[in-house]
Amino acid sequence: MNLDKNLGAEELKRFLEREYAKSTPDVAREATDEEEGPSRRRQAALTFNQKPSEIKAYLDRFVIQQDDAKKVLATAICDHYHHIQQCRSSEDCRDYKKQNIVLIGPTGVGKTYLIQNIARLIGVPFVKADATKYSETGYVGGDVEDLIRDLVHQADGDIDLAEYGIVYLDEIDKIATPNTGVGRDVSGHGVQRGLLKLTEETEVPLRAPTDVASQMQAFIEFQSKGRVERQTINTKHILFIVSGAFTGLTEIIKRRIGSKQIGFTGAKTSAEEEHFLFGLVRSNDFLEYGFEAEFIGRLPVVMHLNPLSEDDLFDILKYSEGSLLKQYKKDFLAYGIDLYFTDEGMHGIAGRAVSEQTGARGLMTVCERIFRDYKYTLPDNPEIRELVVTADLVEDPAKRLTELLSCPELFRNRVFSFQLKRFENEFADQHGVHVRFSEDAATRLFQKASASGQTADQCCAELFQGFEHGLALLREAPEEHQFLLEEKDVDNPGQALEGWIRELYRLRNQSGA
Numbered sequence: 001m002n003l004d005k006n007l008g009a010e011e012l013k014r015f016l017e018r019e020y021a022k023s024t025p026d027v028a029r030e031a032t033d034e035e036e037g038p039s040r041r042r043q044a045a046l047t048f049n050q051k052p053s054e055i056k057a058y059l060d061r062f063v064i065q066q067d068d069a070k071k072v073l074a075t076a077i078c079d080h081y082h083h084i085q086q087c088r089s090s091e092d093c094r095d096y097k098k099q100n101i102v103l104i105g106p107t108g109v110g111k112t113y114l115i116q117n118i119a120r121l122i123g124v125p126f127v128k129a130d131a132t133k134y135s136e137t138g139y140v141g142g143d144v145e146d147l148i149r150d151l152v153h154q155a156d157g158d159i160d161l162a163e164y165g166i167v168y169l170d171e172i173d174k175i176a177t178p179n180t181g182v183g184r185d186v187s188g189h190g191v192q193r194g195l196l197k198l199t200e201e202t203e204v205p206l207r208a209p210t211d212v213a214s215q216m217q218a219f220i221e222f223q224s225k226g227r228v229e230r231q232t233i234n235t236k237h238i239l240f241i242v243s244g245a246f247t248g249l250t251e252i253i254k255r256r257i258g259s260k261q262i263g264f265t266g267a268k269t270s271a272e273e274e275h276f277l278f279g280l281v282r283s284n285d286f287l288e289y290g291f292e293a294e295f296i297g298r299l300p301v302v303m304h305l306n307p308l309s310e311d312d313l314f315d316i317l318k319y320s321e322g323s324l325l326k327q328y329k330k331d332f333l334a335y336g337i338d339l340y341f342t343d344e345g346m347h348g349i350a351g352r353a354v355s356e357q358t359g360a361r362g363l364m365t366v367c368e369r370i371f372r373d374y375k376y377t378l379p380d381n382p383e384i385r386e387l388v389v390t391a392d393l394v395e396d397p398a399k400r401l402t403e404l405l406s407c408p409e410l411f412r413n414r415v416f417s418f419q420l421k422r423f424e425n426e427f428a429d430q431h432g433v434h435v436r437f438s439e440d441a442a443t444r445l446f447q448k449a450s451a452s453g454q455t456a457d458q459c460c461a462e463l464f465q466g467f468e469h470g471l472a473l474l475r476e477a478p479e480e481h482q483f484l485l486e487e488k489d490v491d492n493p494g495q496a497l498e499g500w501i502r503e504l505y506r507l508r509n510q511s512g513a
Helices: 009-023 040-046 052-060 067-089 111-122 131-137 146-154 186-199 212-225 249-257 271-278 283-289 293-297 310-319 324-333 343-356 361-380 391-395 397-406 412-431 439-452 456-463 468-474 487-491 493-512
Strands: 101-104 126-130 166-170 203-205 232-234 239-244 301-304 338-341 386-389 434-437 482-485
Touching (some): 052 111, 067 111, 067 301, 111 239, 126 146, 186 293, 249 271, 249 283, 310 361, 338 412, 343 391, 361 397, 386 391, 386 412, 412 434, 412 439, 439 487, 482 493, 487 493
Parallel strands (some): 101 301, 166 239, 434 482
16 A cells, blocks of 8 residues: 555545555445344344254255254254344343354364354354464454454345354364463463353454454544544454364373273274264363363363275265265266266266375365366367266276277267166156167167267257157056166157057056956
């Protein structure tokens, strides 16, 4: 920012207005007549009518496993927002105690993803930050109150909505301050005290005293109004969720309960043992780990998440609505390439991701390693329109890429089979008729599609075009009945349809007799 020292008062004011407009969003504007009363977004967010089972069912669509954590989170979230509704309708809210949450688990097991999806479902603003940001800056910048101000940004300047948001602080274990005999970690201790104040009811100024943009805005307001209005955000109803891997916490638990009493005598704690031990964690264990008693006392809900196995990572790839594979399909489709994954290929990716020891994040690492050269090379080869991720491709991506470049139609037949199977399922859903293609019929269809440059969907759609009335008659067939399309029927589908109808009525007459 280049500021001319010779600027007059008016020029300085206009300069600051321009700089402020460029440097900060409009989060502290005065309410206009149209904005008076609760905003539509706020009303939607606070019309909370979810049940714990409904929240868990929603989370099941995105997060694989972690059933216990989902149940605990869903229950705590419902209690919190139902209580908020009661407080909004009643002035007597003195006994309100927030159910702030501690999540324990290694990286990549879904801690952040769980909270993000909960916030999206409810419709409240959500802020995520790492505790290390504040422990490192400690004395200069990195004010923990910035977490609350960020909620206002996420709420598009709606302070009332921000006061019902969710703050998620990861790597909270990094600000633990164990007494090592060489003094206390003052920075970590100070961050804990700052967070303690936020988890209780306190007023946070919307403008940070050390923020240049806020100072500009205050100057502009003073110039125009002769006074500066002080806006604050109340943290009473803001839900705080903290998480971390808590490396070493199991050793504290083992010392407390006596490892030999529960049969754990090995030097290294296994994943199964960690799962059991984290279930026994108590407040005293957190105190010994290095947390202040007042701070951990404001986090009554404690839940641990389990490491993910190869089968879990496979399920994430195949069944999660947030599957990483959707991103890769879109990436390749941008170049006109259809990307398909076999179960064997997905298992290969999952197996390699386990060895990365970063949970679900390892899936991205493995996929980038596999597809790096494909993304670079295939867009320059317009003849290549399909790519199938098999176990062989995952095992040796370079070899498979060389084969594909020398034979652009390498995967075409297999992709056609995938498309044909998809057509069978969609046809059954649309017409209520279960049609299956024989192997010879599939080969004949592939020949026709290749000659005409059509996809399986286009070729099959033409096959049954104009036979809506006949298909309607076939809907009367039992649900489990399948109609087999042979090779000869591909060139004469009308004759096949007529034969199916005759057979259906013959069977019905026999049954009636």
